Amino acid sequence: MKKIAVFTSGGDAPGMNACIRAVVRTAIFHNIEIYGISYGYDGMINGNIKRMHSYSVSNIIQRGGTILKSARSEDFRTPEGRKKAFAKLTEQGIEGIVAIGGDGTFTGAKTFFEEFGMPIIGCPGTIDNDIYGTDYTIGFDTAVNTALEAIDKIRDTAAAHDRIFFVEVMGRDSGYIAVECGIGGGAEFVMVPETKTDLNKVVKSLKNLRKSKSSSIIVVAEGDEEGGGEEIMHKVEEKLKDADKDFKVTTLGHIQRGGNPTARDRVLASRCGMAAVEGLLKGEQNCMAGVVNGEVVYTPFADCIGKSKALNEDHLRLIEILSI
Numbered sequence: 643m644k645k646i647a648v649f650t651s652g653g654d655a656p657g658m659n660a661c662i663r664a665v666v667r668t669a670i671f672h673n674i675e676i677y678g679i680s681y682g683y684d685g686m687i688n689g690n691i692k693r694m695h696s697y698s699v700s701n702i703i704q705r706g707g708t709i710l711k712s713a714r715s716e717d718f719r720t721p722e723g724r725k726k727a728f729a730k731l732t733e734q735g736i737e738g739i740v741a742i743g744g745d746g747t748f749t750g751a752k753t754f755f756e757e758f759g760m761p762i763i764g765c766p767g768t769i770d771n772d773i774y775g776t777d778y779t780i781g782f783d784t785a786v787n788t789a790l791e792a793i794d795k796i797r798d799t800a801a802a803h804d805r806i807f808f809v810e811v812m813g814r815d816s817g818y819i820a821v822e823c824g825i826g827g828g829a830e831f832v833m834v835p836e837t838k839t840d841l842n843k844v845v846k847s848l849k850n851l852r853k854s855k856s857s858s859i860i861v862v863a864e865g866d867e868e869g870g871g872e873e874i875m876h877k878v879e880e881k882l883k884d885a886d887k888d889f890k891v892t893t894l895g896h897i898q899r900g901g902n903p904t905a906r907d908r909v910l911a912s913r914c915g916m917a918a919v920e921g922l923l924k925g926e927q928n929c930m931a932g933v934v935n936g937e938v939v940y941t942p943f944a945d946c947i948g949k950s951k952a953l954n955e956d957h958l959r960l961i962e963i964l965s966i
């Protein structure tokens with residue numbers, strides 16, 4: 643293998659740049675020509691592919707976002723789009739690919755590998771932490787710390803006004819950010835898509851809690867089946883309308899996707915990036931390089947997207963017990 647390419651895809655995640663840097667520098671270390679594809683799968687289809695050098699990734703380890711840009715590509719979901727992408731890659735003589743992204747990116751990568759046999763390895767780049775085959779995904783730790791900082795600030799004003807605050811965090815299908823912030827932020831409740839939310843139980847507990855606490859923080863993952871923060875707040879408000887309580891909602895939104903990556907994300911990104919390139923050189927393909935129990939492991943894309951990484955039940959119990 644003499645020429646490989648790297649791209650970022652799906653929602654950007656802090657640490658993607660550190661991962662690009664690791665891929666580029668590891669490839670150069672092994673005398674491999676490295677190319678950057680801009681705008682994810684769209685860039686592949688449009689031939690937006692450029693040679694990278696060691697200096698191309700100078701001074702980016704600390705930066706959020708992705709210097710290669712990211713995109714959600716509708717065209718790549720079609721066989722015609724993927725055919726075009728393969729043609730553009732072969733035109734440039736690309737023999738292997740590192741895909742930095744989430745479950746959707748790996749679903750596309752798996753199909754691409756099956757259709758064209760192009761060796762491809764993934765690095766888990768998503769704030770959602772919803773990928774099997776790695777304990778944490780690149781960007782998750784930073785997103786959680788960003789949300790936590792906001793929750794700490796909300797707590798000050800919630801306490802000052804005796805209010806019940808609903809804080810909506812990201813996670814369309816995943817409650818990892820919500821649970822981690824719930825524990826770290828001392829939330830009274832956490833509502834996540836993975837478990838059924840019983841609003842009557844929440845209302846009952848809120849009534850009891852109010853005897854010992856004057857304010858409450860409730861963390862809601864945006865994809866909870868009862869709705870986002872706003873909708874859930876209105877539902878709870880309706881059920882507690884005689885109780886003379888003051889409700890507020892804060893949606894943290896895309897603030898969680900930006901900012902300088904934490905040390906933990908930079909280290910994870912660097913390890914996965916290096917492992918992806920060295921994996922390709924050793925013949926690994928159609929899989930993701932992740933870190934499980936401190937060790938680099940390669941997990942087939944089929945498992946990364948097919949097996950679910952269940953939330954830790956103990957974490958949910960922890961929130962319930964510590965909120966009394």
Ligand SMILES: Nc1ncnc2c1ncn2[C@@H]1O[C@H](COP(=O)(O)OP(=O)(O)OP(=O)(O)O)[C@@H](O)[C@H]1O
Pocket residue numbers: 651652653654683713714715716718719720743744745746747748749750751753767768769770
């Ligand atoms: N079934 C599929 N077939 C082909 N390509 C796909 C498929 N699913 C996803 N993709 C491609 O992967 C891209 C990224 O997927 P998606 O938007 O789900 O983000 P992701 O990689 O899961 O990251 P995140 O969840 O962090 O945003 C899609 O825009 C699409 O181009």
Ligand SMILES: O=P(O)(O)OC[C@H]1O[C@](O)(CO)[C@@H](O)[C@@H]1O
Pocket residue numbers: 653744768769770812813814864899
């Ligand atoms: O930025 P977009 O395309 O609106 O996507 C938002 C989604 O992306 C993520 O940030 C990452 O998958 C989700 O948590 C969120 O639901």
Ligand SMILES: [Mg+2]
Pocket residue numbers: 652744745746768770
């Ligand atoms: Mg995803």
